[in-house]
Amino acid sequence: MSEPQLVVTDLHVAYGPIKALRGVTLHANEGQTVAVLGANGSGKTTLLRAISNMLARSQGSVRINGADTAGVPAHRLVREGLLHVPEGRGTIGRLSVRENLRLAYDLRPTRQSFEAALELVFARFPRMSERLGQLAGSLSGGEQQMLTLARAIVNRPRLLLVDEPSLGLSPVMVDEAFAVLREFQTSGMTILIVEQNVRKTLSFAHEGYILRQGQIVASGSGAELLRDPAILSHYLGAS
Amino acid sequence: MIAEQIVNGVVLGSMYALVALGFTLVFGVLDKLNFALSELFMLGGFVVIASVGLGAPLWLAGILVLVVCGLLGLVVEFVSFRKFTSADAQVTAALSSLAVGLIMIDLVQKTWGGEPVSVPVPIEWRRANVAFFGMQIQVMKIVILAVTLVLMGVLHWLISRTAMGRNIRAVAESPTFATLLGIDVKRVNQQTFFIASALAGAGGLMFSLRNGIASSDIGFTFGLKALAIMAIGGMGDLRGAVLGGILVGVIESLAIQFGFGKLGEIIVWALMILVLLARPGGLFGAAHTTEQRA
Ligand SMILES: Nc1ncnc2c1ncn2[C@@H]1O[C@H](COP(=O)(O)OP(=O)(O)OP(=O)(O)O)[C@@H](O)[C@H]1O
Numbered sequence: 107m108s109e110p111q112l113v114v115t116d117l118h119v120a121y122g123p124i125k126a127l128r129g130v131t132l133h134a135n136e137g138q139t140v141a142v143l144g145a146n147g148s149g150k151t152t153l154l155r156a157i158s159n160m161l162a163r164s165q166g167s168v169r170i171n172g173a174d175t176a177g178v179p180a181h182r183l184v185r186e187g188l189l190h191v192p193e194g195r196g197t198i199g200r201l202s203v204r205e206n207l208r209l210a211y212d213l214r215p216t217r218q219s220f221e222a223a224l225e226l227v228f229a230r231f232p233r234m235s236e237r238l239g240q241l242a243g244s245l246s247g248g249e250q251q252m253l254t255l256a257r258a259i260v261n262r263p264r265l266l267l268v269d270e271p272s273l274g275l276s277p278v279m280v281d282e283a284f285a286v287l288r289e290f291q292t293s294g295m296t297i298l299i300v301e302q303n304v305r306k307t308l309s310f311a312h313e314g315y316i317l318r319q320g321q322i323v324a325s326g327s328g329a330e331l332l333r334d335p336a337i338l339s340h341y342l343g344a345s
Numbered sequence: 346m347i348a349e350q351i352v353n354g355v356v357l358g359s360m361y362a363l364v365a366l367g368f369t370l371v372f373g374v375l376d377k378l379n380f381a382l383s384e385l386f387m388l389g390g391f392v393v394i395a396s397v398g399l400g401a402p403l404w405l406a407g408i409l410v411l412v413v414c415g416l417l418g419l420v421v422e423f424v425s426f427r428k429f430t431s432a433d434a435q436v437t438a439a440l441s442s443l444a445v446g447l448i449m450i451d452l453v454q455k456t457w458g459g460e461p462v463s464v465p466v467p468i469e470w471r472r473a474n475v476a477f478f479g480m481q482i483q484v485m486k487i488v489i490l491a492v493t494l495v496l497m498g499v500l501h502w503l504i505s506r507t508a509m510g511r512n513i514r515a516v517a518e519s520p521t522f523a524t525l526l527g528i529d530v531k532r533v534n535q536q537t538f539f540i541a542s543a544l545a546g547a548g549g550l551m552f553s554l555r556n557g558i559a560s561s562d563i564g565f566t567f568g569l570k571a572l573a574i575m576a577i578g579g580m581g582d583l584r585g586a587v588l589g590g591i592l593v594g595v596i597e598s599l600a601i602q603f604g605f606g607k608l609g610e611i612i613v614w615a616l617m618i619l620v621l622l623a624r625p626g627g628l629f630g631a632a633h634t635t636e637q638r639a
């Protein structure tokens with residue numbers, strides 16, 4: 107059986123009377139990078155939170171690796187290989203950088219030791235080695251984003267959900283973040299990415315979905331969507 | 346002698362500190378007040394009486410206090426806190442825990458009556474003194490200080506060095522982010538309640554050993570003072586709870602020495618009001634961080 111790794115079917119999510127998602131259907135095959143694009147308030151963050159079971163769904167289903175995730179506690183999903191990097195990083199400010207990485211390591215200990223995992227982080231982000239003892243909250247925004255990505259390096263999720271990784275970063279850091287995501291992609295990780303940075307994201311994603319007011323209004327390969335200026339300008343307001 | 350009163354103050358303050366640590370741990374993790382801790386403190390002495398009554402030696406009775414109060418803490422978590430998770434349920438949870446505490450008082454009075462009950466401590470424990478820098482100090486007080494110090498040391502180690510402590514600190518900062526990192530927030534809450542309740546029980550154990558009696562009506566006032574100490578030290582700040590407890594204990598003892606008697610209590614409340622006016626975050630507390638959402 108080769109069901110895609112992530113299958114979202116007719117997903118509805120409401121915040122009280124506000125219907126944030128109204129029947130979203132999408133899927134991501136193993137090793138694929140899938141982008142979800144949409145204007146502010148279109149429901150992107152809600153979609154990721156529903157997939158990671160941080161929000162209850164009112165209708166529809168989410169299947170990961172062939173199993174329906176209904177009723178599975180969010181922390182359990184994380185232990186099974188789903189890592190959701192929320193908007194605004196999600197680092198724990200009053201824990202040291204080392205402790206933040208340790209949390210990520212502990213929740214899914216691989217066969218390698220923690221020290222070996224740290225070496226992988228330092229190889230990618232040499233600056234992290236100087237920051238280990240520092241509180242995560244005292245890092246700069248760019249460094250915190252590095253820490254977030256470093257967490258994914260130690261954690262090695264099978265499915266990475268990442269919410270606007272370029273938000274608030276300098277152009278150099280945006281390139282850096284995308285370079286790391288590309289490495290994850292090459293290593294076979296499945297990635298669901300939500301972004302405002304349309305061109306950059308579509309040029310690296312295999313598939314893209316466009317979300318508008320809680321519904322998918324267009325989808326296609328990254329290249330197809332990029333070639334369709336009507337879709338881009340109409341739904342995203344991108345120039 | 347002033348030095349002796351300071352020692353007495355430190356002994357009293359260490360008991361305040363144990364209960365204040367309980368309050369501040371729960372507050373740090375859940376942003377909620379667990380009023381049942383006051384009565385778990387009260388219960389500490391009665392668990393000693395019951396255990397010794399069943400034939401347990403005193404050291405075992407002490408361990409039983411930690412275990413029984415810790416387990417009762419799990420009951421409090423389940424009854425008064427599990428369901429009330431939203432931030433605006435603070436009042437509901439606090440009231441519910443207050444009610445659980447009142448039930449504990451009632452049950453104790455049904456079992457042992459309303460009068461203070463004497464705690465079976467060997468008389469020589471209370472009589473024996475050792476000389477210390479020219480002071481005569483009861484062995485009992487030294488035992489109390491030593492046990493308290495060990496408990497605080499263990500707590501510090503648990504919180505700062507173990508995986509459980511790391512998880513507790515992560516949940517204290519953001520339950521949402523902690524969940525996204527695979528931490529079982531419910532389990533961390535339970536661990537927090539167990540530890541906080543065991544500490545409050547230990548405070549009650551020390552109190553009953555020092556006074557030689559357990560009494561069903563001590564929890565409320567003592568608990569309120571521990572709450573004041575938590576506010577003085579900084580809500581959610583462990584070091585603040587310890588230092589604040591000792592500060593208040595010493596001030597109270599000195600007030601008695603200088604003949605202020607009951608006025609010592611007023612000094613505690615006045616101190617709290619002044620500290621909060623000058624430093625709303627408490628003497629040692631940092632500004633509160635607000636929960637962020639994923
Ligand atoms: N906690 C909440 N309570 C009520 N409504 C909410 C809540 N969170 C989001 N919404 C609403 O749900 C809709 C979708 O919000 P969501 O955060 O998913 O959008 P988004 O696409 O991530 O936007 P952005 O690009 O600004 O991050 C919006 O209309 C928003 O106002």
Ligand SMILES: [Mg+2]
Nearest residue numbers: 150151152193
């Ligand atoms: Mg968003």
